[in-house]
Amino acid sequence: MAASLYLVAGKTTDSVTHGFLPAAARLGLDTTLLTDRPAAHAGTHDGPLVECDVSDFREIIAAVDGEPAAIFSNSDFLQAPAALAAAYFGLPAKDWRAAARAKNKALMRRHLASLDPVFSADARRVPADAPYPLVLKPREGVASEDVFLVRDAAELATRRDEIAAHRDDPLVAEEYLPGRLHTLETLGDGRELRVLGSFRTTLSPPPFFVEERLEWTAPPPETPQILKQLEALGVGFGACHTEFVVHDGRARIIEVNYRLIGDHCDFLLADLLGVPLFEEILNVHLGEPLPAWHTPHRRHAIAEPVIADRSGKLTAAPGPLQMDDGPVRLAYRPQRSIGDTVAVTRTNRDYLGTVRAIGSEADEVNAALARFRAAHDWTIA
Template structure:
């Protein structure tokens, strides 16, 4: 009898639809999808889809029948409830406290205060002597949504009111951390935490924080500082995507996303490593050890989103593509479909799709990427 995997999901994502569900099938798992949005997953999964309130670990537990082999989620919002449900069944899982710290930016700053003190306050209780500029953001936000750099108390109040007009969850105001932005991609099995690699991230001009380009690079020399902070948070199991800055020899965490990197960089990472990454992640949740694999040959890689520059209807755009341009392998996966209405938000939600390019040298990769973008049209009417 096949082992049972319960995959806990909210909205439908490419990581789940094209990554983890096919990986579970290749592993021969009997997979049940638990979600509060079953319509969004219609047609993406050939097995059972069970509707339940996946934000509540008690509802996840109640929806599980028999003896599960693993309970897994790749959602930012669902790490803690999935971890609590897994703990109930005695299954390998992330520490739910670490998942809560990673998701809640105020808890994260409080927990790391002895290692890396960063000014952080409830956005409605910022003192007059706060160290402006500050970054205003939802306490448990994602995708750079409603994240703004504010220079003074007047800007803070103005942006806070703008956000309050369409959402009512808590906001925090944090000290702006200067430096070069990097990511750290890790995978742990509870015994070993392995660094998979790092991307160098290019952001849009302030006051917004849209990720415009991610470039594969060696982890910076300051990476051990980040690993120490992750250990303090209790992060060490499964996949984790950490964003941090390096400035004058000091590495400081921006945020911890206790799941696999998104926006199609997950597929790029799997291609770069040359390993079945989605299966590897599921394997540790099944109780297996990290597998050994060879460090990939020196290669250059870029993930570059195509970003909407205006609101309107998407009338022309390529579909999924894979092609070679000399020694460079290119792939494109859309995030919006022709006919979709696009509203520019100045966040990562403005992505129309992402181009991934892997090649031996930076110049070749950049040139192939430029040719690909010039040869295709993305039209917003």
């Protein structure tokens, strides 16, 4: 009898639909998809699809039939409930407390205060002597949504009121951390935490924080500082995507996403490493140790989103593509479909699709990526 996997999901994502579900099938797992949005997932999964309140670990536990082999989620919002449900059944899982700390930015700052003190306050109670500029953001937000750089108390109040007009979850105001932005991609099996690699991230101009380009690079020499902070948070199992800045030899965490990197960089990471990454992540949740991997030869890679520059209806755009441009391997996966209405938000939600390029040299990768973008049209009417 096949081992049973319960995959806990909210909204549909390519990471689940085209990554983890096919990986589970290749592993021969009997997969049940638990979700509070069954209509959205209809047609993405051949196995059982069960509706439940996936934000509540008790509802996840109640939805499990029999003896599961693993309970897994790749959602930012569902790490803690999935971890609690897995712990109930005695399964390998993330520490639910670490998952809660990673998701809740106020808890994260409080927990790391002895290692790396960063000013952080409830956005409604920011003291007059706060170290402006500050970054205003939802306490448990994602995708740079409603994240703004504010330079004084008046601007803070204006932005706070703008956000409150369309969402009512808590906001925090944090000290702005200068420096070069990096990511750290890790995978742990409970015994070893393996660094998979790092991207250098290019952001849009302030006051917004849209990720415009991610470039594969060696982890900076300050990376051990981040690993120490992740250890303090309790991060050490499964996939984790950490964003941090380096300035004057000091590495400081911006946020911890206790799941695999998204926006199609997960597929780029799998291609770069040359390993079945999605399967290996599921395997650690099945109790398997990390296998030995050969370090890939030096390659250059870029993930570059195509970003909407206006609101309207998407009337022309390429579909999924894979092609070679000389020695450079290119792939494109759309995040919006022709006919979709696009509203510019100045967040990562403005992505129309992402181009991935892998080659041996930076110049050839950049040139191939530029040719690809010039050869295709994305039209918003």
